[in-house]
Amino acid sequence: MRPQRFFPLIILLFVVVLAVVPAAGQDASTEEPIPDDAEPAWDGTLRRIRVPILMYHYVSPLPPNADQFRVELTISPEAFRAHAEYLFFEGYSTISFYQLNEALLNGLPLPPKPIILTFDDGYIDHYTNVLPTLQERGFTATFFIITGLVDAADPAYLSWEQIQEMAAAGMDIEPHTKNHLSLREREYDFLVYEMLGSIESLRAYLGRTPHILAYPVGQFDEETLTVARQLPIWRAVTTQPGRYHTTDNRLELDRVRITGGMSAAGLASLLNSE
Ligand SMILES: [Zn+2]
Known part of the structure; x- marks a missing residue:
């Protein structure tokens, strides 16, 4: 073969090498490990703080075939707007579990009338109905995600893109295990898989390690x-009723259940009782 015939081939090889090398460099940079953040240190003082942690599930119209289970877990988007309006005009401040944790560990000051809003299970209506209403009032919330259902791309649940958008909007996205199965009477491997598995999925999609867990049911x-004590879980919530939290109760935080169809007046009476 004459040299002139080689020339275009050499140019082509050169272009291919130029195109591939920076791309390989970018891949390497996205695979850098996510740094592990350390939990704030405890100053040695035991504290007890009143912060209602509201527990919501569905915020949507009731489907025509709704069973009793669904009815008890659902409030309408209009009712939720009324809740948000009530909290706003009553001067409540939404805080994160990270603020509550620091307040319990080292006395971080909290804003007036602190409250935590939680939404369990990662339903699609948390993106369509909850997020816009929160944003209207300047509120934030914590969303507990069943990561296996997101991986399965079930249309009744949030997608990873929506979850990333909610995180970018200042919402806390936290694990609710991979498959939402009871964690009672389980083997060690099952517990690690369900809890750490959902933490790792969120960590991979959000670029931060989530440290707050909600136990399924x-x-x-x-x-x-x-x-749970062996995992990077700083606090975990139950479905037991209560409004007070202590420094040493790390893994059994009480919540305030929002029952089916609850009005703003119903929320008010819940918040005003001890
Ligand atoms: Zn749940």
Whole structure:
């Protein structure tokens, strides 16, 4: 073959090498490990703080075939707007679990009338109905995600893109295990898979390690707690009723259940009782 015939081939090889090398460099940079953040240190003082943690599920119209289970877990988008309006005009400040944790560990000052809004299970209406209403009032919330359902791209649940958008909008996205199965009477491997698996999925999509867990259907036992203590879980919430939190109760935080169809007046009476 004469040299002139080689020339275009050499140019082509050169272009290919130029195109591939920076792309390889970019891949390497996205695979850098996500740094592990350390939990704020405890100053040695035991504290007890009143912060209602509201527990919502569906915020949507009731489907025509709704069973009793669905009815009890649903409030309408209009009712939720009324809740948000009530909280806004009553001067409540939404805070994150990270603020509550620091307040309990080292006395971080909290804003007036602190409250935490939580939404369980990652339903699609948390993006379509909840997020816009929160943003209208300048509120934030914590969303507990069943990561296996997001991986399965079930249209009744949030997608990873929507979850990333909510995180970018200042919402806290936290694990609710991979498959939403009871964590009672389970083997060690199952517990690690369900809890750490959902933490790792969120970490991969959000670029931060989430440290707050919600037990599926509020169920756990001593073994669950033993395994949770070995994982990067700073606080965990149950479905038990209560409004007060203490420094040393890290893995059994009480919540305030929002029952089906609850009005703003119903919310007000819940918040005004002890
Ligand atoms: Zn749940």
